[in-house]
Amino acid sequence: MSTIRDVAKVAEVSVATVSRVLNNKGYVNEDTRKRVEAAIESLNYKPNAVARSLFKKQSKMIGLIVPDITNPFFPQLARAVEDVTNQLGYTLVLCNSDEDIIKEQKYIEALNQKYVDGFIVVTSTLKAEHIKDLKVPIVALDRPINSDTPTVSVNNYDGARNATKYLIDAGCQKIAHVRGPHNVLPADERYRGYLDEVKDLIWYRPELIINGNFNINKTKEVTKKLLTVHPDIDGIFAGNDLMAVGVIKAAEELGIRIPEQLSIIGFDGITLCETTSPELTTMAQPIYNIGSKAVQILVDLIENRQLEQKNYSFSVDLIERQSTRSR
Amino acid sequence: MSTIRDVAKVAEVSVATVSRVLNNKGYVNEDTRKRVEAAIESLNYKPNAVARSLFKKQSKMIGLIVPDITNPFFPQLARAVEDVTNQLGYTLVLCNSDEDIIKEQKYIEALNQKYVDGFIVVTSTLKAEHIKDLKVPIVALDRPINSDTPTVSVNNYDGARNATKYLIDAGCQKIAHVRGPHNVLPADERYRGYLDEVKDLIWYRPELIINGNFNINKTKEVTKKLLTVHPDIDGIFAGNDLMAVGVIKAAEELGIRIPEQLSIIGFDGITLCETTSPELTTMAQPIYNIGSKAVQILVDLIENRQLEQKNYSFSVDLIERQSTRSR
DNA sequence: ATGAAAGCGCTAACAG
DNA sequence: CTGTTAGCGCTTTCAT
Numbered sequence A, B: 001m002s003t004i005r006d007v008a009k010v011a012e013v014s015v016a017t018v019s020r021v022l023n024n025k026g027y028v029n030e031d032t033r034k035r036v037e038a039a040i041e042s043l044n045y046k047p048n049a050v051a052r053s054l055f056k057k058q059s060k061m062i063g064l065i066v067p068d069i070t071n072p073f074f075p076q077l078a079r080a081v082e083d084v085t086n087q088l089g090y091t092l093v094l095c096n097s098d099e100d101i102i103k104e105q106k107y108i109e110a111l112n113q114k115y116v117d118g119f120i121v122v123t124s125t126l127k128a129e130h131i132k133d134l135k136v137p138i139v140a141l142d143r144p145i146n147s148d149t150p151t152v153s154v155n156n157y158d159g160a161r162n163a164t165k166y167l168i169d170a171g172c173q174k175i176a177h178v179r180g181p182h183n184v185l186p187a188d189e190r191y192r193g194y195l196d197e198v199k200d201l202i203w204y205r206p207e208l209i210i211n212g213n214f215n216i217n218k219t220k221e222v223t224k225k226l227l228t229v230h231p232d233i234d235g236i237f238a239g240n241d242l243m244a245v246g247v248i249k250a251a252e253e254l255g256i257r258i259p260e261q262l263s264i265i266g267f268d269g270i271t272l273c274e275t276t277s278p279e280l281t282t283m284a285q286p287i288y289n290i291g292s293k294a295v296q297i298l299v300d301l302i303e304n305r306q307l308e309q310k311n312y313s314f315s316v317d318l319i320e321r322q323s324t325r326s327r
Numbered sequence C: 001a002t003g004a005a006a007g008c009g010c011t012a013a014c015a016g
Numbered sequence D: 001c002t003g004t005t006a007g008c009g010c011t012t013t014c015a016t
Helices: A004-011 A017-025 A028-045 A049-057 A075-085 A099-111 A158-167 A185-198 A216-229 A242-252 A285-300 B003-013 B015-023 B028-043 B051-056 B073-087 B101-112 B158-167 B185-196 B216-229 B241-254 B285-302
Strands: A061-066 A091-096 A119-120 A138-141 A151-154 A175-179 A209-211 A237-238 A263-270 A281-283 A312-315 A317-319 B063-067 B089-094 B118-121 B138-141 B151-154 B176-180 B209-211 B235-238 B263-268 B281-284 B311-314 B318-319
Touching: A004 A017, A004 A028, A017 A028, A017 B209, A028 B209, A049 B051, A061 A075, A061 A099, A061 A285, A075 A091, A075 A285, A075 B073, A075 B089, A091 A099, A091 B073, A099 A119, A119 A285, A119 A317, A138 A285, A151 A158, A158 A175, A158 A185, A158 A237, A175 A185, A175 A216, A175 A242, A185 A209, A209 A216, A237 A242, A242 A263, A242 B101, A263 B138, A285 A312, A312 B138, B003 B015, B015 B028, B051 B235, B051 B285, B063 B073, B063 B101, B063 B138, B073 B285, B089 B101, B101 B176, B118 B285, B138 B285, B151 B158, B151 B285, B158 B185, B158 B235, B158 B263, B158 B318, B176 B185, B176 B216, B176 B241, B176 B263, B185 B209, B209 B216, B216 B241, B235 B241, B241 B263, B285 B311
Parallel strands: A061 A091, A061 A119, A119 A138, A138 A151, A151 A312, A175 A209, A175 A237, A237 A263, A263 A281, B063 B089, B063 B118, B118 B138, B138 B151, B151 B311, B176 B209, B176 B235, B235 B263, B263 B281
Antiparallel strands: A091 B089, A281 A317, B281 B318
16 A cells, blocks of 8 residues: 555655546646656556545545435335445445434434544434534434434425325225334324315314324224225225335235225335235335435535425335236 | 644643543543543534544445345345444445445446445446455455355355246246346355256256346336246246235236145245235345344554354245235 | 544645 | 645543
């Protein structure tokens, strides 16, 4: 590993000059630049990122904190984030928080000590108070932290209304909703969307709403119970795709045919939708765009560029597959 | 952000002493240690990891290079790797290579400049020559690089034999194999296992082996073709779970019932197996253990500990689910 | 047991 | 246009 001094020596200039050509900054004569470049080449010199970090107090790294990369929504997001992070010259540090505030804070602190330049976080536990004296920018993904923190997410309320409407339009006469965990904003919003769409319909009853906790097996259990008590349910809007899978499993075990007897629509648009049988109709988030936008915003913030917009709310698209009757 | 100097000042000692208590190294009087600790506490001092890195030439970070975190095998692996990395006091950098040697090399170089302490790589493209002058340890995961590089993987050959045997024992009379890409060792080994198990059986023919490239849709296509030409195939060993899903899709479209008419067994044991209908029988890798072991080895290497063993080959376990007839 | 000082590799005044 | 130099915050000889 050669250093900037070695290069300087070979090129017969000072380290300052080498630094100038390295960073394309300040005046440097064309000939000496050539010499320096030749020296760099011949020594196969690579600048030391750590030394640079120490001086600049930034590391060209960003931290991504997700609840659990194992949840199939996150790999796609992480992929987008990693791609763009990299394209913009940064390096991605991945952290799994398990929705545990302690872990989140430990990660943030540890990465701060490494001069990480910013964070992208998916969290329901981290609040304004926890990040108030963070000196680097942070952007909230999927779930807002507070109004000061730039957020990129999706219009869950509208998406949920549309999903529900779709089921109604497809002729469903009694539509249930499997909601996600309380106090996870997207789950709450999707619930609200469903409710506002059906609350005035004659068949509506609060018992049609059950909690699947964004979890397949939990959903399977509660759905089996629900379908047993209300065998006339002919449509279910699941608060996410994972829970929609749970609904499929429940229907299967009860011998209910999808979509003939029961239409199911999910939410998120993860690739898992295409591997189930029947394949899942869903309200798809533009997952890649969301991740990508979050990084762009973060890097704008890091590099002190003006943000055109602080919050981005993407809309969600219906993808019709086999789990719903076509209208 | 206070520095070690601030602490020294408050504790009325030299920075050297502070450093000693920080690192629990060298002599330091009990009283002064107390004073220093109090100062650290009162200033809420956190040592600067970058400065430390610069001096020590190591960063307490490790790089994980996988083909694509979006492939459902990798999130589970990444999760294990991240967990253990973290438990051992390191930070994980995630890289998606797309099996592109150029990207792999770019990542390695970039991380080297950050003094990353070691790498865990899943690759079929990286060869000995590419890593020969890497100064930090590297461990190969899932696929070996060369005999010098510690490797943790699974006994693909035996697993494949057992998978095939299982189908035979379950009464299948004509068993096909959907293999993964050539020159990806696990795919080759699984193919070999299948072949050795069936090559002497009277029904065996080379046409029973098709290439699904570890890809769902490709597999669906080739399998449909195969099943059309050979409608008497009653068992398929898919080289991984993803391809097994493709097989399910193919059978579905052809109206072939699983497992009554066709038994399917996959390989890997990803969680996806539990979301399909029918749920997939598979030869499951101990994915978490594999990832975990890889990190342990890597950190042993980083910290100059003697390796008990350089290569680990885990065995693979049959998990019976709904896609195969029970014997 | 403690402190002074050099230096990890780089950048950015500042001088010239 | 180029060089000298002082750090960035930490660790580690080497004295004392």
